[in-house]
Amino acid sequence: MKKEVKDTIVVELGQKLKEYSHFYLVDVTGMNAGATSKLRRECFKNEIKMVVVKNTLLHKAFEASDVDYEPLYGCLKGNTAVLFCNTANVPAKMLKGYVKESIPALKAAYAEESIYVGADKLEELAALKSKDEVIADIVALLQSPAKNVVSALQSGAHTIHGVLKTLGERPE
Structure with a gap:
């Protein structure tokens, strides 16, 4: 060569x-x-x-x-x-x-x-882990607390709605 x-x-x-x-x-x-x-x-x-x-x-x-x-x-x-x-x-x-x-x-x-x-x-x-895998893990970790708060608020809203509905239907 x-x-x-x-x-x-x-x-x-x-x-x-x-x-x-x-x-x-x-x-x-x-x-x-x-x-x-x-x-x-x-x-x-x-x-x-x-x-x-x-x-x-x-x-x-x-x-x-x-x-x-x-x-x-x-x-x-x-x-x-x-x-x-x-x-x-x-x-x-x-x-x-x-x-x-x-x-x-x-x-x-x-x-x-x-x-x-x-x-x-x-x-x-x-x-x-690749860069994309690490970013996906971080995004999932950041989303997790927000999802928990939203689901807690939604389940609380159903509970409050149920209590108000029961009170409203109750005879006086």
Whole structure:
């Protein structure tokens, strides 16, 4: 591969690191063409951009970045695919389906501005909540007291109405 081509790939990887807020490093050693195609289709369905890269080029892209990715350097061995996404837990949930096969295996991840190293972090990553999920939880928590007050007022109104109706119907 010519130096110009390598430089272009490093620049493209740097742009993807800026464009996507989360990425996973996955070991794809031992995957045949059919399994790789299946993984790519699954990634496409889940809005994940999968790129198989040379470790040295990814290392250079990490070094050129503003973020300190040094803890990830040790994971750049073997065949590596990078799964870029904008929702932190989607790739982890997808990879959980491959746990039995152990291919592809999680090497490391950069999610929610934190670095996770090792396949044992998959459960932790899958449990992360996306921004939309956190906002939905907050809205539900904020709505809960208001709903309780409204329902208490409505049930009280029925009670008062019933008492007044009974008093009105009572003979004098």
